[in-house]
Amino acid sequence: MSTTIPLTITVDGEPRDLDVDPRTTLLDALRDRLGVTSTKKGCDHGQCGACTVLLDGRRVLACLTLAVAKDGADVVTANGLATDGELHPVTEAFLANDAYQCGYCTPGQICSAVGAIDEARQGMPSAVTSDLTGEVTLDRTEIAERMSGNLCRCAAYVNIVSAVEEASRA
Amino acid sequence: MTTMDARSMGTSVRRIEGPDKVTGTATYAGDSVADGTLVLHPVQAGVARGEITAIDTAAAQALPGVVAVLTHRDAPTLGDTGDPEHRVLQGTTIHHRGQYVAAVLAEHAEVAAEAARLVVVTVDENPSTTGFDPDAQAYTPSALANGQPPDSGVGDPDAALAAAPVVVRASYATPMEHHNPMEPHTTTATWVDGRIEVFEATQGVESSRQTLATLFDAEVVVHASHVGGGFGSKGLHAGTVLAVLAARTVPGRPVRFALGRRQMFETVGYRPATVQHMALGASRDGRLEVVTHDVVGATARYKEFVEPAGGSTRSMYAAPHRRTSHRAVPLDLDGPTYMRGPGEAPGSFGLECAMDELAVALDLDPIDLRVRNEPEVHPENGLPFSSRGLVECLHAGAERFGWSSWDRTPRRRLVDGWWHGVGVGCGTFPTLRFPGSAAEITFTGGRYVVAIGAADIGQGARTVLTQIAADALGVDVGSITVEIGSTQVPVGSIAGGSAGTASWGSTVVEAADRFRDKYGENPDDGDHADAATPDNPWAGEYAMAAYCAQFAEVAVHADTGEIRVPRLLGMFGVGRILNPTLGRSQLQGGMVWGLSMALHEESVVDPRFGEVINHDFAGYHVASNADVRVVEAEWIDEDDPYINPMGAKGIGEIGIVGVSAAIANAAYHATGVRVRSLPITCDDFLTSGLL
């Protein structure tokens, strides 16, 4: 067998040990080795956003992340966002706004939205922010721009923007 | 004749599987991962045509972690489904680049991919043709993909064109496009004791079961509880056959084959390119004398599929003289297939742009032109329409869109460096009911369990079937459990042709009627009834279809030619909307597909190699969030008692139809530049000399 490397990552609050081939992406490690299938594979190329997870609090593409490089990291998927049995406000807003159809891009969209709202709260500008130093207001244009790394072929975009808008005000 | 009473139908019940989807716990075909699942990686043909002369698998086989290497040498002879695409590893002939010629089965994905690269396939290459040339030798197909005849005609169109006072002739081109559902095609297959169990990304568990049973002469069970989009691409393709061939070599162990995104451009079909030659002849007051729609389309040499692009022209407008024709140019590519709005989506680009050009030639409002040519009965077969909301959609849409506030003269509105304009495009899609479903209703534990092998590919089948069953039984939705997505429940027809809900729903209503007839209002535990899809007694009596009017506002940058769509409004005549929230989502999704078709999508084949060169999401752009601005879907009140008991027309396809024409027509209105080839890009305006 090829060389494997031991590591520990925390997934949705639980520490998990695994041995991986150094070529294994975080996405394959989660799905194939740990059975965490909440995060989806849409392209494996960093082009669709379906694999988005929160890694140490920031949104990242799990398919572009090598698992071996993330020993000790904290990973949260859409299935780990709930606290004390209460759905996360973003998750709740996706349900309320019918911000999905087939649901395949959805866990990635939701993780991405959580990350995007946090980035905006920290004042990080996007390509459509006019004042680069002021506070960021998440209007529909800002949300659409910040969520454009997550493709949805069912094209639930109008409702995704509404959901993120609603959640960001919560 | 009346439609059934609605209590739950027409209300916005939330998606039943919503909580599973938003947490990612809904299981798709690749999520049913049991311990010991093996991973398949294919070896694909690197040429478009040829004969395999040798395959060397030694290096692949020697790699630790490789369990098996499959080639045509050791594959069993498969049963004949009549579809050449299903003959996987059945010989040495290569029909298209990307065809599966071998496969590796390994413990892990990295090893499988590496081993696949080590398989050496030697090929005698044959000359191939893979670039679509509409002027190349074309043939007349025996039938279009939807079974309709390739040609139709009434009167003497050529003489009518020669005599008509106003004539518009133009040719329109639509490119090859790929569906790209977000979930790549995935199969997880296990073969135990002559029985194959498959978790499959499919639009029809029963049709997949039948195909696999024919191919492998075995008992087959297919599951698809959740499917990550289909749009026509999730019939049964070669990858599923390859996965089951592999599973056969490792009895008892699950085998998973999840296509990579690039394989989605090589093996699961596409919308073939068309060139549409349109001619419209009219009197000076805007009455059509003649309509002709002559289509040349690409097909695959080894598997015929002819896009019925002229089909909707047969019913859209009145004209005493008319012709549609379809010719096919065979290419050495993988097989085309149905893609959202097959026929109507590309065909409405030709017809509806030509109508716009005629309106300009007549100096007539394009809405008036269409209203003047509204037929009383189906213009080719003479049947009355069960309902036809086109004119009402045009009027209601124009009102809501603010159509009359725009001066019809092109190039009038320049705002902050952007030329703005508006356009309209119309569309239709047939209202069908597929035969062959069966539904079973069982009363158990105080609940009605409704079982039918339907597929939920995102359209919301679970939810609307629950609503239909509740109303048919006269109970609350909370008392209904719907079981779908498996061949272990009674058979369901496919989720396709905008016919899923109509077909399954009619069947469920029939079963509910029988249940009530048998057991009344107070059934005992275990009481059950079943029914097959009833025939529609009105099927030959009326022409049945959905209609739409699509409105677009377009902005074209005066310096760069960049084109954006700030606003889309679709007005739909689709009978009863069963669930307004879900229906609106589906219609808006279709409209965004239309936007994406208008501005972004084109698969580019390199004719030297027969390969789609922009075969990923970096090169093949599908509309992203920032491409989409205001998209509104609305509908007229329409009561159609002839189509099905629910009075609901299918809405999966109608959303896309007419949108690309509305956008092209709006772009003309904004700039004065007429673009007749999709997608519309900056260079269309920059090279026009008009900006």
Ligand code: FES
């Ligand atoms: S799967 Fe990671 S971005 Fe597409």
Ligand code: FES
């Ligand atoms: S919900 Fe289907 S791809 Fe987004």
